[in-house]
Amino acid sequence: MSRLAKLTAALGAQQAQAELRWMLRELKAEAVDDAVKLRSQGYPLQYILGTQPFGGLDIICKPGALIPRWETEEWCLKLSKSLNPLENNKVLDMCTGTGCVLFLLLHELHNMNKSNRASIKTNSIFTGIGIDNSDAALDVSRQNLNQLPALEPLRSRIELLNHDIHKPLPASALSSTVVTANPPYIYSLNEADSSVSEHEPRNALLHQPRIYEDLVHRTLETSATKAVFEVGYLNQIDTCVDIFHKHKWRAWGEKDSNDNWRTVWAEK
Amino acid sequence: MFRNYALTKAMTSKLSSLESEYKTISNEFNDNYSIDLEKKLARIRPIITKYNEYKNTETEISELKSLTLDPELGNEAKKELSDSSENLKKLEQEIKYLLIPKSENYESSCMIEIRPGIGGSEAQLFASDLLKMYQNFCSNKKWAHETLVSSYNTTGGLIEANILIKEPSSFGYFQHEAGVHRVQRIPATEVKGRVHTSTAAVVVLPEISEEEFTIDMRELRFDVMRASGSGGQHVNTTESAVRVVHLPTNTIVTCQDERSQHQNKARALKVLQTRLAERDRLEKQLKTQQARTSQVNTTDRSDRIRTYNYPQNRITDHRSNVSLHHLSEVMEGGLKLSEIIESVDSALKNAYQG
Ligand SMILES: C[S@@+](CC[C@H](N)C(=O)[O-])C[C@H]1O[C@@H](n2cnc3c(N)ncnc32)[C@H](O)[C@@H]1O
Numbered sequence: 001m002s003r004l005a006k007l008t009a010a011l012g013a014q015q016a017q018a019e020l021r022w023m024l025r026e027l028k029a030e031a032v033d034d035a036v037k038l039r040s041q042g043y044p045l046q047y048i049l050g051t052q053p054f055g056g057l058d059i060i061c062k063p064g065a066l067i068p069r070w071e072t073e074e075w076c077l078k079l080s081k082s083l084n085p086l087e088n089n090k091v092l093d094m095c096t097g098t099g100c101v102l103f104l105l106l107h108e109l110h111n112m113n114k115s116n117r118a119s120i121k122t123n124s125i126f127t128g129i130g131i132d133n134s135d136a137a138l139d140v141s142r143q144n145l146n147q148l149p150a151l152e153p154l155r156s157r158i159e160l161l162n163h164d165i166h167k168p169l170p171a172s173a174l175s176s177t178v179v180t181a182n183p184p185y186i187y188s189l190n191e192a193d194s195s196v197s198e199h200e201p202r203n204a205l206l207h208q209p210r211i212y213e214d215l216v217h218r219t220l221e222t223s224a225t226k227a228v229f230e231v232g233y234l235n236q237i238d239t240c241v242d243i244f245h246k247h248k249w250r251a252w253g254e255k256d257s258n259d260n261w262r263t264v265w266a267e268k
Numbered sequence: 269m270f271r272n273y274a275l276t277k278a279m280t281s282k283l284s285s286l287e288s289e290y291k292t293i294s295n296e297f298n299d300n301y302s303i304d305l306e307k308k309l310a311r312i313r314p315i316i317t318k319y320n321e322y323k324n325t326e327t328e329i330s331e332l333k334s335l336t337l338d339p340e341l342g343n344e345a346k347k348e349l350s351d352s353s354e355n356l357k358k359l360e361q362e363i364k365y366l367l368i369p370k371s372e373n374y375e376s377s378c379m380i381e382i383r384p385g386i387g388g389s390e391a392q393l394f395a396s397d398l399l400k401m402y403q404n405f406c407s408n409k410k411w412a413h414e415t416l417v418s419s420y421n422t423t424g425g426l427i428e429a430n431i432l433i434k435e436p437s438s439f440g441y442f443q444h445e446a447g448v449h450r451v452q453r454i455p456a457t458e459v460k461g462r463v464h465t466s467t468a469a470v471v472v473l474p475e476i477s478e479e480e481f482t483i484d485m486r487e488l489r490f491d492v493m494r495a496s497g498s499g500g501q502h503v504n505t506t507e508s509a510v511r512v513v514h515l516p517t518n519t520i521v522t523c524q525d526e527r528s529q530h531q532n533k534a535r536a537l538k539v540l541q542t543r544l545a546e547r548d549r550l551e552k553q554l555k556t557q558q559a560r561t562s563q564v565n566t567t568d569r570s571d572r573i574r575t576y577n578y579p580q581n582r583i584t585d586h587r588s589n590v591s592l593h594h595l596s597e598v599m600e601g602g603l604k605l606s607e608i609i610e611s612v613d614s615a616l617k618n619a620y621q622g
Contacts, residue, residue, distance in 0.1 A: 012420050014422060014509075014524075015507060017420060017424050017507075018507075018508075018509075018524060018525075019506060021525075044504055044622065045506045046504070046506075052527070052528070053322060053527050053530065053531055054525070054528070054530075055526040055530060058499070066501065067500075067504050069500060069501065070505070070508075070528065070529055070530070071499055071500050072500075073528070073530055077530070079507065182501075184501070185501060186501055186502060187499070188504075191498070191502055192501065192502045192503070193502060193503045193504065195504060196501070196502065196503060196504050200504070204501075205501050217403075230500065231502060232498060232500050256499065256500075257490075257492070258494045260497055260498055260499050260500065261501065262499075
């Protein structure tokens, strides 16, 4: 069978052509045969090519960390537009994985800041801290931090830590002004595509008891006035909104552009 | 031998008025930056530079003339005089050409659009060959370029491609590439060895900045491939195709070439913006009863501007009647292509000057 036929059998004609084109563009010629074989067995394209574009960044992807999703990119860009690049923002990203959310937010802030003439006078500082309890995931986020050329000007202002979000935050995270998280939210791996459940890390996917409750409590420990968490189900929004309301925050759920409930937003 | 190549009175008075206009705009520009002023300056600057050179050469000539009777320097002066006169003649020609009204947006960077015309899959193949030719040509020229949109049909044939060329005046350079390009060759699938003729259409549009032309986002509809189901962490989709529809004009741009929807959307928007700006410009032009520029939007076989003949290894431009026998080099994007492009430019120039 030809490469295209193999891919077509697995992905359909249109997608097979697109993916073969990307493989030919991004991989060494001698690596394409193996890539086609892996891909037609359901192995994720992003682990094969090694990256996933996320906003203006090409995030490095390795099996130790979840592959960034378009839904995440969508809310992340929306959130970045709602931040004031002239203020001293400090972003705390819990469950950071590849670090995509943290890096894109800071990258966008940096760009907005650069293109804003007033910033010459204010010279605002923004910093970031990403936490995750998986060393494998942290390896990937550190690679991204050290290797992405676009992050060069931001490198010294970003900290990546191994920490469990069920426990109180490390001291350096307490002064954060914005909190984000895309925690594992799937209740049963049977609900996920097999390409996902077989190849992406379990601890990046599988919901843990009290995870949303603890994310809200972590947020309340900081000086943040704004938070966005990604969710997979409407009841996860309700859990967060209830606690935020008790603490006199404004909080609400939002859908993604595919009409699925996707995020909970909160403001103090 | 000492014929004076002076410019006509009308030309010199035009030139002095340009000089004072240039001064006024420069002063205004220093106080108040604007893209518009910058463009005006860029348009006049080459004329002013040449005119200064021209005036200097004129002074030089009159100085040399007074020396021709000098017993010691006379011969030397005569020699130099003939060089300077040659130079003056050349400058005069250049200024005359510069004074010809340029197409609007001559100094802009540009977008080249390529679509297959007549000839089925052979035309699609030829369209991708042209795409590669322009991409490599720009790389060889060290001109920054990016391919904004290329879309393919289900059998992998190119439907449309757009290259953005980020080089000042690349619109001026490439504008005459617009039209129908014709290829004559034996397709790989042709068993009887017959030569087929097929075509591809090229359109060249000036790049428009967002400040010059903005799209009202409320007039757009974005169609994206969306899997049904819960999305998010549950699936890892690689489908990234985006279709943008401009509702008032029903202009549609599809982009599926990039790996994320975000990138495809940005590229589709850029193409849409360039097209709508051109549409807008043409409408305004029609309203003011000016002649419509004849960019070829059809893929009619009879409008062909150039033929790429493989059996004869020959490329012929039908406006300049220049033929080159370096077909494969040209198709690889070699700099030989510039000989053809520039031959068209001078052919059209001469036609204008009569
Ligand atoms: C769904 S992934 C999100 C990755 C990335 N932020 C993104 O949006 O693509 C969830 C991440 O949370 C981490 N994680 C899971 N449980 C955690 C916990 N209790 N404390 C900290 N991190 C945890 C996993 O290691 C994984 O990297």
